[in-house]
Amino acid sequence: KNQVEQSPQSLIILEGKNCTLQCNYTVSPFSNLRWYKQDTGRGPVSLTIMTFSENTKSNGRYTATLDADTKQSSLHITASQLSDSASYICVVSALRQAGTALIFGKGTTLSVSS
Amino acid sequence: NAGVTQTPKFRILKIGQSMTLQCTQDMNHNYMYWYRQDPGMGLKLIYYSVGAGITDKGEVPNGYNVSRSTTEDFPLRLELAAPSQTSVYFCASSYFTPQENSPLHFGNGTRLTVT
Numbered sequence: 001k002n003q004v005e006q007s008p009q010s011l012i013i014l015e016g017k018n019c020t021l022q023c024n025y026t027v028s029p030f031s032n033l034r035w036y037k038q039d040t041g042r043g044p045v046s047l048t049i050m051t052f053s054e055n056t057k058s059n060g061r062y063t064a065t066l067d068a069d070t071k072q073s074s075l076h077i078t079a080s081q082l083s084d085s086a087s088y089i090c091v092v093s094a095l096r097q098a099g100t101a102l103i104f105g106k107g108t109t110l111s112v113s114s
Numbered sequence: 115n116a117g118v119t120q121t122p123k124f125r126i127l128k129i130g131q132s133m134t135l136q137c138t139q140d141m142n143h144n145y146m147y148w149y150r151q152d153p154g155m156g157l158k159l160i161y162y163s164v165g166a167g168i169t170d171k172g173e174v175p176n177g178y179n180v181s182r183s184t185t186e187d188f189p190l191r192l193e194l195a196a197p198s199q200t201s202v203y204f205c206a207s208s209y210f211t212p213q214e215n216s217p218l219h220f221g222n223g224t225r226l227t228v229t
Contacts, residue, residue, distance in 0.1 A: 004156065031213045043118070043204050043220030044157075051215060089156070093212045100213040101173075104156030 003027045004105040006090050012111045017080055021108045023073040023090030031100060034091040035064050035075050038107065044089055047075070080112045116140055120205050120221035127195040127228045135190040135224050137205030145208045146188040147218065148172075148180065150201040157204065163188055164211075195228045202226070 007022045025033070032051050036044035048057045048064040050073075056065045061078045077084055090105040121136045139146065144165045149157040159172030163182040177199060179191040188207075192199060203224045210216035 032215050034217070041222070043206070043222050044218075045220070046217035049215050049217060095213065100211055102159070102212050102218075104158075106154060106156050 003094075003103050004090055004092050006088075006105040006108050008108060009106075010109040010111070012113060013080055015080060015082055015112050015114050019077050019080060019110065021075045021077075021088050021090075021110070023075070023105060025071050025073070025090070025092045025103070025105075027092040027094045027103050028071075029095045030092050031095055032093045033064075033066055033073050034093070034102075035062070035073075036089040036091060038087040038089060040086070047088075077110075080110075082112050082114060085110060085112045118205055118207055118219050118221035120203075120224050122224060123222070124225045125227070127192075127226065129195060129197065129228060131195050132191070132193050133195070133226075135192075135203055135205075135226075137188045137190065137221060138186050139188075139205075139207040139219070140186065141207060141209070141219065142185060143207035143209050143219070144185065145211060145216075146182065147206045147208075148178070148188070148190045149204045149206065150174065151204060151223075152201050160190065160203075192226075197228050200226060200228045 004025045034049045035047040038044040050066045052068045063076045066073045087107040089107045092103045094101045118139045147162045148160040161180040163169045205221045206218040208216045
C-alpha cells in the first residue's frame with residue numbers, strides 16, 4: 001500500500017504560469033515532510049523540509065504547504081521557468097519503533113514549455 | 115566541495131557477475147544511504163550507515179552488501195547480479211538523522227543494467 005501518493009502523475013504548463021503539485025500521505029506518526037526536485041539523469045535535490053507544526057515554507061519561487069490534520073501537502077511553483085522541468089518528489093519521515101524511515105512518493109513529472 | 119560522488123555513471127553486467135558501486139562524500143556527514151530507483155516507483159532504501167564501522171539493512175537489502183571503513187566512503191557490493199537488480203542506484207548522505215530535519219544530499223546515480 002502506497003503511504004505517500006502524489007498527483008498529478010505528470011503535468012505540462014507554459015513558461016511563466018503557476019502550478020500546484022499535491023501530496024497525500026497516510027504515514028503516522030511522522031516528524032517531517034520534504035519536497036525534492038530531481039532533474040533528468042541527476043540525483044534529487046532538497047527544496048523544503050517542514051515539521052508537523054509548520055504550515056508553509058518557501059524556497060524562492062517554490063512554496064510548500066502542510067496540513068497535518070488532513071495529511072496533505074502541496075508544492076506551489078510561481079512564474080515557472082524552463083529549468084523547473086523535472087520530477088518533484090514528496091518524502092515523509094515516518095517515526096518507527098526501530099528508528100526513522102523516509103517514505104518516498106513516486107513523483108510528479110513537470111514539463112514547462114515555451 | 116564536490117558533495118556526494120558516485121562511480122561509475124553507467125554499467126552493464128551479465129547475470130552472475132559482481133561489481134562494486136562506489137560512493138564518497140566530502141561533507142563529513144555521519145549518515146550515508148544507498149537507494150534504488152525503479153521506473154515509476156519511489157526510492158527504496160537498500161542499506162544505511164550511521165557512522166564508520168556501523169551499517170544496517172533497509173527495506174530491500176537482499177543481493178547487496180555494504181561496508182563503511184571510513185566516514186567518507188560507503189561502497190555497495192553486488193555479488194551475483196540478477197536482472198531484478200537493473201535499476202538506478204543513488205547514494206546519499208546527511209549530517210543528522212532524517213528525524214532531525216536534516217536534508218539528504220544525493221549523488222547523481224549509477225545506472226545499472228543486468229542482462
